[in-house]
């Protein structure tokens with residue numbers, strides 16, 4: 001475990017650490033493009049160059065920090081005049097063929113090349129020959145396009161498909177300024193369930209999400225921490241949505257309440273820095289047509305009337321059964337348990353099953369259980385398979401994924417749902433409930449790790465929060 005010096009400050013390094021790793025861990029910033037903490041070292045961008053002072057008055061030398069192991073007593077300078085000059089030359093070289101596209105580039109505002117250029121170069125190109133032109137729109141897959149001119153050939157995307165997703169879906173063709181990132185011709189990049197991570201790790205705006213292409217400048221958006229409910233992994237994510245101060249009135253105002261994009265929220269205990277493509281599509285999951293009105297047998301009523309009717313049905317029932325949602329938050333499940341757990345015979349319902357063609361399970365992140373909170377639901381309500389006891393006269397269905405033809409003949413029905421469904425209008429009581437983006441809560445994943453999600457938007461007027469609704473039914477449970 002060597003100790004060494006960065007800019008004259010003593011720094012401790014773990015055995016085998018590189019100067020880059022030890023410096024970042026100690027709070028010294030060294031710029032980089034091709035280096036990534038979760039990928040192998042490529043050492044091709046050269047911008048992480050540092051100066052090592054010679055021992056005993058010997059001359060100093062320069063090398064790249066990402067590939068330099070720390071040795072005892074070495075003295076490293078990360079921001080000397082020589083280092084800054086070398087970085088400046090390197091940036092001139094990297095920018096030699098890079099277009100000045102920032103005005104139309106989705107990466108603008110979070111581009112490492114913009115940041116490093118202004119930090120270490122900040123001058124126009126010294127080249128007198130025209131930039132090499134290349135194709136600006138190459139469809140690498142159904143989800144991702146490549147702008148060849150912007151690519152700085154750092155190889156992060158290629159290493160990702162080799163080392164993390166293991167699809168080997170990308171490679172670099174040709175050499176020098178003819179180098180091109182290309183997708184494997186057998187289509188394996190198109191079926192890589194983690195492909196969208198390359199958009200995040202591309203240090204420039206070369207790899208772009210087709211979903212998000214030219215949709216919004218990132219500085220108009222705000223990220224709210226959340227949890228992907230797509231499977232029992234419960235990856236932590238950032239849900240990006242329009243900032244209140246940049247609300248649209250004239251253009252399509254639906255954009256004010258849409259999820260513009262989803263990115264991973266790094267979490268070593270759950271998902272590291274990655275998520276799968278299903279997590280990227282949460283905007284479509286939460287953007288489905290909503291159920292907005294409480295109903296009694298299809299007749300629109302107020303939330304208070306719906307709650308009163310539900311209380312009456314529960315009071316009258318001799319044998320009520322509840323199908324509890326595995327998409328319920330810990331707080332909601334606990335509220336249900338406290339309010340109605342003793343009154344109902346409860347079964348945990350799998351709201352979602354794997355969709356056709358979906359990767360069911362793999363060794364990286366994706367879990368076969370496509371529900372975010374089966375762990376807490378089963379901890380509170382057990383894991384017995386659903387069988388309606390004889391005499392079941394009331395069924396409460398919370399959430400999706402239930403086959404309503406299984407409801408025992410003559411049983412009354414209370415349904416709590418968030419989306420439009422044919423069954424809503426047939427229920428004795430239908431209560432529209434808020435979705436994850438409209439409330440705060442926690443999910444506990446398959447490994448017992450609990451993660452928090454925060455609200456992005458206000459709930460619609462007649463929609464209720466399930467946690468509050470269950471608490472309103474407590475009275476009935478006490479009476480029964």
Ligand code: SF4
Pocket residue numbers: 150151152153154155156157158181201202203204206207
């Ligand atoms: S496309 Fe992006 S991540 Fe891939 S090599 Fe080019 S700059 Fe690097």
Ligand code: SF4
Pocket residue numbers: 228229230231232233234235271275276277278279280365366367
């Ligand atoms: S692995 Fe599961 S929780 Fe993570 S992003 Fe994919 S679907 Fe969502």
